[in-house]
Amino acid sequence: MSPKCIFVLFPFLTSVLSAQITITTSDMPLLNDTVRLSIQNGVQGFDPALTGANYTWNFSSLQADMQRVDEFQSVSSTPFAYQLYFNNQLMYPNHKASYAVASPQGMGGFQQFQIEDVYNYFKNSSQKYTQVGFGATINGVPSSVQYNPVDVQYSFPLNYLNTDSSFSVWGLSIPGIGYMGQYIMREDTVDGWGELTTPFGTFNTLRVKSVIHRTDTLNFNNFGFKIPRPVETEYKWLATNGKVPILMLVKTGPMVNATYRDIFRNVTQLGISQNNFIDQLALFPNPASDFVMAEFHSFVSGEVEIGVFSLLGEELINTHYALYSGSNKIVIPLRNISSGMYLLQVRQGKQTKVAKLQVVK
Numbered sequence: 185m186s187p188k189c190i191f192v193l194f195p196f197l198t199s200v201l202s203a204q205i206t207i208t209t210s211d212m213p214l215l216n217d218t219v220r221l222s223i224q225n226g227v228q229g230f231d232p233a234l235t236g237a238n239y240t241w242n243f244s245s246l247q248a249d250m251q252r253v254d255e256f257q258s259v260s261s262t263p264f265a266y267q268l269y270f271n272n273q274l275m276y277p278n279h280k281a282s283y284a285v286a287s288p289q290g291m292g293g294f295q296q297f298q299i300e301d302v303y304n305y306f307k308n309s310s311q312k313y314t315q316v317g318f319g320a321t322i323n324g325v326p327s328s329v330q331y332n333p334v335d336v337q338y339s340f341p342l343n344y345l346n347t348d349s350s351f352s353v354w355g356l357s358i359p360g361i362g363y364m365g366q367y368i369m370r371e372d373t374v375d376g377w378g379e380l381t382t383p384f385g386t387f388n389t390l391r392v393k394s395v396i397h398r399t400d401t402l403n404f405n406n407f408g409f410k411i412p413r414p415v416e417t418e419y420k421w422l423a424t425n426g427k428v429p430i431l432m433l434v435k436t437g438p439m440v441n442a443t444y445r446d447i448f449r450n451v452t453q454l455g456i457s458q459n460n461f462i463d464q465l466a467l468f469p470n471p472a473s474d475f476v477m478a479e480f481h482s483f484v485s486g487e488v489e490i491g492v493f494s495l496l497g498e499e500l501i502n503t504h505y506a507l508y509s510g511s512n513k514i515v516i517p518l519r520n521i522s523s524g525m526y527l528l529q530v531r532q533g534k535q536t537k538v539a540k541l542q543v544v545k
Contacts, residue, residue, distance in 0.1 A: 205388055211423070225464070226440070232440060254286075258283060266303055283305075286303050287303065300320065316335075331353070332353060336352075339372075353366070364402050369398075431445075470542060471544040476528070478490065478528060495525055527541065
């Protein structure tokens with residue numbers, strides 16, 4: 185090939201590689217697909233807000249703490265009791281799922297409501313991609329839980345500068361114990377397109393920013409309340425035939441965690457030193473008044489001790505709770521605590537995590 189031909193072709197190739205894409209239903213997972221995902225917690229050195237048209241993002245230095253494999257399996261292969269709403273086109277057409285994905289990290293739960301063996305159910309149609317609900321064993325009882333309305337994660341076709349919003353609710357009563365549920369408000373903007381590089385490779389992508397407001401609703405022992413969670417922002421880079429985001433950053437407060445498509449890496453599933461048996465301790469509401477919820481991820485199970493201390497070191501609250509491997513949510517009453525600044529300490533033996541707590545009466 186002559187040098188002149190090479191000169192003519194290079195601009196053409198550059199324009200193809202950086203062309204803006206459109207994401208449709210065909211770019212979502214298919215039944216029986218499997219994808220390997222790497223996870224890095226506490227990502228630093230990147231500003232997830234940076235974006236625009238024909239933008240270049242370089243996340244090649246991400247390093248996996250752990251990995252998981254998501255399998256998009258048939259609804260009929262999940263526990264039978266979970267299938268109530270998700271395998272009946274006649275009675276529940278809006279909730280007839282395309283497939284289910286097991287959630288090894290679970291949903292955690294409050295001490296009164298322990299949620300285990302979780303499957304999330306999704307519906308992929310030509311108009312939208314939604315989570316229609318989940319199935320789980322809650323306090324030992326298999327349960328099928330609808331999102332009603334469903335949680336719309338993408339409306340198709342997805343193009344640069346598209347905006348969308350979705351409101352969804354789920355709730356569940358447990359006889360003799362109480363009620364738990366959640367409101368979810370999602371605000372989506374397709375805020376960028378361009379070239380993304382991760383350890384998995386380089387891709388032409390469309391980026392979706394989702395701002396998510398969640399409110400937990402609880403009622404147990406005739407004590408009912410709502411707990412607004414910290415605002416969560418998801419940044420998702422989607423590619424043609426990508427199935428799931430090539431990269432997803434989740435920002436909650438100052439913490440940014442990354443999940444990205446990858447090949448097999450020789451990483452330990454837990455990969456955390458024993459001194460960090462608890463990760464991502466968060467308190468909300470904070471400032472608090474009558475109660476505060478401590479939410480954290482634990483890499484071990486057993487018993488945990490919660491203490492609330494004045495700044496002078498006086499222990500004002502000392503309680504013990506069951507500790508579960510995975511997500512934990514513990515509600516601590518503050519009725520007898522006056523206004524001021526305190527330290528909330530989570531202890532297991534000599535291992536501790538501490539967070540500042542402000543009480544306002």
